[in-house]
Amino acid sequence: xxxxxxxxxxxxxxxxxxxxxxxxxxxxxxxxxxxxxxxxxxxxxxxxxxxxxxxxxxxxxxxxxxxxxxxxxxxxxxx
Amino acid sequence: xxxxxxxxxxxxxxxxxxxxxxxxxxxxxxxxxxxxxxxxxxxxxxxxxxxxxxxxxxxxxxxxxxxxxxxxxxxxxxxxxxxxxxxxxxxxxxxxxxxxxxxxxxxxxxxxxxxxxxxxxxxxxxxxxxxxxxxxxxxxxxxxxxxxxxxxxxxxxxxxxxxxxxxxxxxxxxxxxxxxxxxxxxxxxxxxxxxxxxxxxxxxxxxxxxxxxxxxxxxxxxxxxxxxxxxxxxxxxxxxxxxxxxxxxxxxxxxxxxxxxxxxxxxxxxxxxxxxxxxxxxxxxxxxxxxxxxxxxxxxxxxxxxxxxxxxxxxxxxxxxxxxxxxxxxxxxxxxxxxxxxxxxxxxxxxxxxxxxxxxxxxxx
Numbered sequence: 001x002x003x004x005x006x007x008x009x010x011x012x013x014x015x016x017x018x019x020x021x022x023x024x025x026x027x028x029x030x031x032x033x034x035x036x037x038x039x040x041x042x043x044x045x046x047x048x049x050x051x052x053x054x055x056x057x058x059x060x061x062x063x064x065x066x067x068x069x070x071x072x073x074x075x076x077x078x079x
Numbered sequence: 080x081x082x083x084x085x086x087x088x089x090x091x092x093x094x095x096x097x098x099x100x101x102x103x104x105x106x107x108x109x110x111x112x113x114x115x116x117x118x119x120x121x122x123x124x125x126x127x128x129x130x131x132x133x134x135x136x137x138x139x140x141x142x143x144x145x146x147x148x149x150x151x152x153x154x155x156x157x158x159x160x161x162x163x164x165x166x167x168x169x170x171x172x173x174x175x176x177x178x179x180x181x182x183x184x185x186x187x188x189x190x191x192x193x194x195x196x197x198x199x200x201x202x203x204x205x206x207x208x209x210x211x212x213x214x215x216x217x218x219x220x221x222x223x224x225x226x227x228x229x230x231x232x233x234x235x236x237x238x239x240x241x242x243x244x245x246x247x248x249x250x251x252x253x254x255x256x257x258x259x260x261x262x263x264x265x266x267x268x269x270x271x272x273x274x275x276x277x278x279x280x281x282x283x284x285x286x287x288x289x290x291x292x293x294x295x296x297x298x299x300x301x302x303x304x305x306x307x308x309x310x311x312x313x314x315x316x317x318x319x320x321x322x323x324x325x326x327x328x329x330x331x332x333x334x335x336x337x338x339x340x341x342x343x344x345x346x347x348x349x350x351x352x353x354x355x356x357x358x359x360x361x362x363x364x365x366x367x368x369x370x371x372x373x374x375x376x377x378x379x380x381x382x383x384x385x386x387x388x389x390x391x392x393x394x395x396x397x398x399x400x401x402x403x404x405x406x407x408x409x410x411x412x413x414x415x416x417x418x419x420x421x422x423x424x425x426x427x428x429x430x431x432x433x434x435x436x437x438x439x440x441x442x443x444x
Contacts (some may be wrong), residue, residue, distance in 0.1 A: 010235045010310075056312060057314050065437055071312065075250070
């Protein structure tokens with residue numbers, strides 16, 4: 001197993017991250033990960049999304065380990 | 080006679096282990112309100128009607144348009160120009176005359192929502208805008224009615240069931256402002272997508288009514304038609320929610336939902352202000368549409384697509400005006416630009432309504 005995290009994203013976030021799945025170097029927690037993503041993909045600052053780790057929506061700093069499942073989920077308005 | 084015809088009509092689900100007569104009876108006694116009869120509303124309504132939900136209410140104030148027909152499969156060419164509610168009731172009632180269907184061609188607002196929702200056991204959110212979605216989730220929480228939520232964008236969609244104290248505000252406590260999240264008119268939607276999502280919503284609806292299976296209670300299902308990737312995440316109560324959510328009928332009725340999602344008006348200019356502004360010196364006009372979008376502007380401007388704008392320095396300009404097709408991307412452009420050019424804040428504008436709102440003399444095809 002390599003020292004990377006896989007991030008899945010949906011909706012307009014795939015434009016910003018360039019793909020629906022992304023591998024990034026492992027970070028110790030979710031705050032560090034967000035810092036890294038915002039640096040790499042500054043357009044993320046202009047859009048709204050929530051983060052899930054291991055299929056739970058997180059709002060606070062969460063410890064990440066190898067194999068943590070991360071997703072970035074934007075709100076959709078269309079009907 | 081009627082019993083026999085009902086038996087025949089629902090035979091294939093009556094013989095299902097775990098469904099049967101008892102579940103069918105629960106459907107017959109259920110009252111469901113479907114808010115929005117568009118991309119999501121059509122499949123939800125067709126399924127609830129086919130399966131025999133006893134009483135269905137439909138709310139939509141829209142009219143059937145040609146651009147609806149690629150995804151709103153309840154309507155056909157003969158319905159263009161008709162109220163969606165009128166066309167929907169006619170078709171659905173023909174599909175199943177054994178159920179009651181009523182409709183209202185109105186806009187559901189916080190003035191009429193509590194009274195309208197009261198009668199129903201369950202509400203289905205098939206709307207297409209954030210002000211109505213936040214209003215509905217607040218209303219259902221106050222009335223303790225289960226809400227089936229669904230939403231789509233381009234190739235992706237979401238479904239959730241909100242009851243037992245979890246609402247949409249636990250996902251996104253505050254509404255995004257206009258332009259922050261593109262809608263179907265602006266971003267497009269693959270025809271089949273709302274049908275997939277609407278069918279899942281209908282299945283959740285049937286399961287809530289009959290009690291079979293597992294529902295997406297307090298869970299958000301997200302699906303991508305492009306990759307077949309899907310994900311179910313658990314939503315937990317957000318501490319922020321209480322601050323934003325009206326706690327009583329009085330507070331609810333006093334809310335201004337459209338304003339919650341409104342754009343900061345100070346960054347938007349209208350076409351008259353625009354015409355005056357472009358006559359000034361030291362003004363930079365930037366079209367943020369993709370290079371192949373028409374019509375072209377025939378006034379002095381730069382063309383920088385939105386995704387190339389991040390981090391770009393525009394210092395040295397006195398006033399910057401962004402323009403796009405309809406005035407949504409240009410609002411995002413203002414936000415992006417304010418961030419990288421703090422000295423320009425207050426002097427960056429977006430043309431409300433975009434090129435669509437401008438006089439023909441400013442355009443060439």
